[in-house]
Amino acid sequence: MAVDQLSNTFAALADPTRRAILARLATGEASVAELAEPFDMSQPAISKHLKVLERAGLISRGREAQRRPRRLEPRPLAEATDWIERYRKIWEANFKRLDAVLQELKHKQKKTIDALLDEAKPKPNKKRRTR
Amino acid sequence: MKTAALKVTTPSERELVMTREFDAPRGMVFDALTKPELVQRWLLGPPGWTMPVCDIDLRVGGKYRYVWRNADGREMGMGGTFKEMVRPSRLVATESYDDHWTGGETLVTTELAETRGKTTVSTTVRYATGEARDAALKMGATKGLEASYVRLDELLTA
Numbered sequence: 001m002a003v004d005q006l007s008n009t010f011a012a013l014a015d016p017t018r019r020a021i022l023a024r025l026a027t028g029e030a031s032v033a034e035l036a037e038p039f040d041m042s043q044p045a046i047s048k049h050l051k052v053l054e055r056a057g058l059i060s061r062g063r064e065a066q067r068r069p070r071r072l073e074p075r076p077l078a079e080a081t082d083w084i085e086r087y088r089k090i091w092e093a094n095f096k097r098l099d100a101v102l103q104e105l106k107h108k109q110k111k112t113i114d115a116l117l118d119e120a121k122p123k124p125n126k127k128r129r130t131r
Numbered sequence: 132m133k134t135a136a137l138k139v140t141t142p143s144e145r146e147l148v149m150t151r152e153f154d155a156p157r158g159m160v161f162d163a164l165t166k167p168e169l170v171q172r173w174l175l176g177p178p179g180w181t182m183p184v185c186d187i188d189l190r191v192g193g194k195y196r197y198v199w200r201n202a203d204g205r206e207m208g209m210g211g212t213f214k215e216m217v218r219p220s221r222l223v224a225t226e227s228y229d230d231h232w233t234g235g236e237t238l239v240t241t242e243l244a245e246t247r248g249k250t251t252v253s254t255t256v257r258y259a260t261g262e263a264r265d266a267a268l269k270m271g272a273t274k275g276l277e278a279s280y281v282r283l284d285e286l287l288t289a
Binding site for chain 2: 090091092093094095096097098099100101102103105106109
């Protein structure tokens with residue numbers, strides 16, 4: 001995906017109403033009126049959001065003359081998701097390795113402490129000094 | 132052992148915060164984040180990359196330098212200067228990649244909080260300017276896109 005397309009996608013997603021619209025469209029196409037209903041927003045306000053989503057290629061319009069239902073275009077979203085997944089995977093892998101390093105350090109520390117405690121214990125073979 | 136969740140949030144336009152809990156006291160976590168022989172074992176990025184160079188002069192004003200290399204011999208380097216160092220709770224450092232794909236220098240603040248033997252590490256990445264972040268975006272840099280990833284994440288998990 002071209003970088004500008006990706007930037008458009010992310011910019012379009014940076015708004016809770018637009019994300020809610022996409023979530024709604026993920027369940028099936030809907031007209032502007034149907035989309036406006038749950039948001040307590042005017043149709044022109046919703047239309048503005050729809051324009052942003054359309055420019056970003058995240059939604060398209062149906063041919064039905066009267067309703068012009070909007071529908072989700074899954075491809076750009078999926079491509080953007082790939083980017084996130086790559087990023088998250090890298091950090092999750094880093095931190096998983098860090099977990100392993102920490103477990104090893106804890107294990108080593110415990111061994112050191114055990115050894116010190118062991119040394120501090122009175123030795124059964126040696127004569128113990130009594131008070 | 133169950134892997135702790137990695138949380139990513141965007142408190143402001145210029146910032147990104149990553150939070151993750153680790154099952155170890157914070158002195159130990161601080162060591163793992165700052166001792167080269169330990170850092171080299173986990174801070175590797177995508178599969179196939181190693182970290183042949185890891186120099187850390189851990190003091191205020193001290194510099195650090197990281198270089199990663201993949202199987203084809205391709206290298207990627209970055210480094211910066213420590214601005215604050217409070218062991219084991221806080222570390223502030225500048226961060227700059229050799230090829231400037233983050234759109235200039237960023238400031239990275241790492242905070243460690245311990246509760247009942249577990250440590251929560253929060254890393255805040257702050258971009259120098261809005262332009263720097265936009266430049267990073269234009270280059271298609273992963274770093275520059277982080278803030279948006281978070282929002283997309285929210286959408287996808289809503």
